[in-house]
Amino acid sequence: MIETQAISKTFHDPKRGEIHAVRPVSIDIGQGEIFGLLGPNGAGKTTLLRMLATVLTPTSGSATINGFNLLGDPEAIKKSIGFLSGNTRLYNRLTPREILSYFGALHEMPPDQIRTRSDGIFQMLEMTEFADRRIEKLSTGQTQKTSIARTILHDPPVYILDEPTLGLDILTSRTIIRFIRESAQSGKTILFSTHYMEEAEMLCDRIGLLHEGQILDADTIENLRLKKNRTHLADVFMAYIEEAA
Amino acid sequence: MNWKKVTIVYRKEIKDTLRDKRTVMMMILVPILLYPLLFTTMGQLMTTGTKKLEAQKSVIALNDSLPDMLVGIIGSEDHFEITFQDDPVEAIREKSIQGYLTSRTKEDTLQYVVYFDAAIDKSRLCQERLSDVLDIYREEIQTERLSKKSLDLSILHPFEIDLENIAPPSRMGGMFLGSILPMLLIVTMVLGAMYPAIDLTAGEKERGTLETILTIPVQRLELLFGKFLTVTTTAFITGLLNLASMMLVYTSGMVQMGEISKHLEFGITPFGLLCLIFSLIPFALFISAAIISVCLFARSFKEAQNFVTPVYLLIMFPTFIAMMPGVELNRSLALIPVVNISLLFREIFLNNYPTELISLTFISNAIIAVVFIVVVVKLFNAESILFGEGQSVQLSLNRSQIRPVPRLLPSSALLVFAMVMLLLFYAGSYIQLRFGSWGIFATEWGLIFIPVILALWFLKCNLKQSLNIGKVHALSVLGTLFMGLGAFGAVTLVSRIQMELFPEAMEVMKSLEKILNMSDTSMHPAIGYLIFAFSPAVCEEVLFRGVLLSSFKKHIPAWMAVVLVGFLFGVFHVYLIRILPTALLGILFAYIVYRTGSIWTSILAHFVHNGLAFTLINTPDLVEKFPWLTSEAWPTAPVIMLMTGLLVAGLVLIELGCRMNERISAGNASMEPID
């Protein structure tokens, strides 16, 4: 479902010079799979996911999502994915309903469909009560639910989530985790990044260990543990880093 | 581009913008408050001004020799207060009295003499009153003498003179409205556009909603167009509301306008109003495009505000040109943004509807707006601008919180530029008017050099790096000399071409020469060179090729930095007609400083250029022989070749010098930081 071909990104920073945020990365994620991108801050998670969401242009390499080429058909990619990150905020002065109808219209959904789909989502995520209140008046949890609502609005086959639980309280994190699980069960492909070991352990079918822009290994948790002969994922990660160095 | 998506974006942005209190306040509250206040205060000022004077008594002194009858007439008028003075003339000077009436006999005729001080309003009024009294007195004597001969006074009055002012009140009103109101309209429209423009670009970046929308299937061009139309709409509505308030306040008689209502009667026709509204559209397009394009560079709301200030000033300056008497809209001026709109507003306020010029203005503004937008889209695709690592402005009023930096960030550098422009505009023009040549000296050092150095000190910049202070190879110095001479030729040629295109330019040039021409002052030539060549060379170079260039070249491609510095240097010279030649000069200077890394080169070149200009203007013989030197005529082909040769030779020598320097430092394996 998601396939990257030696995708990489180099930034030119006036102060720091060249930054190889993502070195050539090739991963392959199948349909219905939950793939976790695990890495410390600055590992390149956001950059990699932004490239897959067509927000950044890769320096080299490419990717295919849902059968569409990243460089050739960015519009089709945008329609195929739901992208959510700590950086994707919502318009403060609009209500959840208005936001959904705006994004729905841009996804070229007919108005009736937007309406029924929004109502369905509000029901499912228990948002009805605040669906007509402006974002600026909502709590963090309610805002996060709205973000999820707009991510799944157009029912894309792929979700790309960049540290979706970062900075959230336990209760809101639970909502997200449940959402990821349920989505995978209904056949969605999920690529998400995190720097919480437990979260990765709890959710993922497979984990990609990202360090300084490089995938050190990508496998199931069991296999990773076996390969390095450690129980804790953190120790496994450290072993990989030491090996790389 | 899918226009349906543009409409979707537009509708959403309008809704979003209208929910923003600050924008709405700017749009609605300002026009509601501004015009009533303006008209009331102006009315009161004018009324009280004249009334006060009229009501005051004139304190006078009379000479003892005056006949009783005259003294009697004066005494019967209640606006005189008679005092006794030892030295009445001195008393007028000291302002303790306003006038002194005496008599004398000159060549057998009796003369009454009125002493007054024409520079004092009250004294002038006193003189008018005394003259009136003398008229009455004369008539009485005439009547008396004629009646002795049984004649009637009418024999001396074959006719009367009656003055009728034929300027219709609406024309006078138009003059007033035509000069102040266009400016207000433009200012408020810019302010109305500014806030939403910042909010929809930098604001969206800062709040993180931009990243969301970029993952949604809408093209950047569609997104930008939607935003652009939104800002245009707010600017247009702001303009419309201002216009409405202006008219309403004026025609309704809602406010006490006192004296001005006598001088102006607002006679705009419905067709005129339509033209006015129509011409608001292209202007709204233009300012939105201009403001959005700079806002895109900003990473935060605050930074955007700093970026917009210079743009705001840039838009403001041309409106002053339009306020100058005698400047009228013509085909060439109709092509210059902002100037065309201000002049068009004035024409319409004067009840002229030059349809051809209106359409020309419309088209030129629309084209410029589209060009801007295309450029903006290119910028909008640049990731470094969309996702550049956070970089905030070094602005804090608490100096201890400021970290030392090698040089200013572009936003701060632009802010320094804007500050200098403001200083020059408000203080500089006054000082130069008042003190002439020495005023130029004072403004160069006091309003450019010192503020710039103070800003660098305050923001803890490294002087050496901020001002591009560096070593130059002797060859480069020689090249700079050549280049300075060649540049003079190039600038003359460009001025000449401009004059051919815009003959009005001649006038401006002439008046500029007058400022430079010292033949009527007794100034030592050395002082002339100090004021006109040395001071600008140091002060202006420190700002442009120092602070601005050192800052820009680290953040944008070098060629863009060089052009931008040149362009700002052109703008700095305010007069429209000087912008192109000086921008060219600025680009050349910026290039050599960029290449040599040393500001000494451009100081030298600037000195050579200005010194040459100064010499020429003070050597009329030379100019007579070679009129092309002051752009009065076309230079001959050999001259053009010589100038080009000098320019090229200069640039080649500079390049050689730089290569030599590079080889030397490479040889020394210098440990100096290559920052």
Ligand SMILES: Nc1ncnc2c1ncn2[C@@H]1O[C@H](COP(=O)(O)OP(=O)(O)O)[C@@H](O)[C@H]1O
């Ligand atoms: N726009 C940018 N310009 C320059 N450097 C960047 C930019 N975005 C990210 N980086 C750098 O790239 C590296 C990876 O960043 P990121 O992808 O955000 O990591 P993560 O999401 O894993 O924390 C970091 O060193 C970061 O500073």
Ligand SMILES: [Mg+2]
């Ligand atoms: Mg990140």
